[in-house]
Amino acid sequence: MLSYSLYMLTAVAVLLMTCHTPCKCSGIPGLSGRGGLKGQPRLPSLIGSPKGPPGRDGLPWLRGLFYSLDSNLHNVLVNLQLRLSRLEGVLALNGKIKEAGEKIFASNGKEVDFESALESCEEAGGTLATPTNEEENKAILDIVKQYNRYAYLGIREGEISGQFSYIKGMALNYTKWHQYEPNGKGTEKCVEMYTDGSWNDKKCNLYRLTICEF
Structure with missing residues (x-):
């Protein structure tokens, strides 16, 4: 799950972007387009299993789908965390952000x-x-x-x-x-x-x- 600090850095990056065209993040569910970056992040809502036991809502395949997504999203988030940490360092070095x-x-x-x-x-x-x-x-x-x-x-x-x-x-x-x-x-x-x-x-x-x- 995206931590609060990662979310803040993502928002800072959006503020400092000079390009105003929608970003294409098709490889990261929940972050495609500009809407996924406003307000609370949409990505964490995809992680975990749905409420209730498998099959209770008539969709037993959902639990397996969410578990398979969890592994892929974990790798995406690890890479995202690394890139945001680098971004934070660059912005701080150039005086673009203050904490x-x-x-x-x-x-x-x-x-x-x-x-x-x-x-x-x-x-x-x-x-x-x-x-x-x-x-x-x-x-x-x-x-x-x-x-x-x-x-x-x-x-x-x-x-x-x-x-x-x-x-x-x-x-x-x-x-x-x-x-x-x-x-x-x-x-x-x-x-x-x-x-x-x-x-x-x-x-x-x-x-x-x-x-x-x-």
């Missing part, structure tokens, strides 16, 4: 508005970079410095002016506001990171660097 705890941060180098940045990250299987502690903030800052561009964070202002939360609605447990920020008073709903790692509330229609987390 902090269990998170991996990566950028495609594109500057777009907030909604477009969020959509790009979600299509790759992640979300906008959202620092929840100093270590994660520093990892994101390393990418911001690399491109020397401000970047949107996965934080937005709620219905109450001055009250910011994570994209999924949870309250912030860590902040790094620049001095006298936030000061938009309801007119600046999004949050950007400066090149010194501090935060500023900003309008969501401006172009900022896309940084995703996985």
Whole structure:
């Protein structure tokens, strides 16, 4: 079964790909086309035996089929793990990804508005970079410095002016506001990171660097 770290690296690879044509992975069930790379991986669902004893659902051949697939898929996953480990090394060496705890941060180098940045990250299987502690903030800052561009964070202002939360609605447990920020008073709903790692509330229609987390 694909581990969480392997899944994250696969998503990072998709984000950094410059080719936008569907990938052809006919040799790996569940990974053909772009759909198999969004959200939770489809591959693990093919491994193992179906629920219930053989023949209970009138399809006794299913158990044997799943067991035969398991051996082939194991070999595929071993090779995939090796290639992803090499990919991780290359990306880390070139400064394309940064790790902090269990998170991996990566950028495609594109500057777009907030909604477009969020959509790009979600299509790759992640979300906008959202620092929840100093270590994660520093990892994101390393990418911001690399491109020397401000970047949107996965934080937005709620219905109450001055009250910011994570994209999924949870309250912030860590902040790094620049001095006298936030000061938009309801007119600046999004949050950007400066090149010194501090935060500023900003309008969501401006172009900022896309940084995703996985």
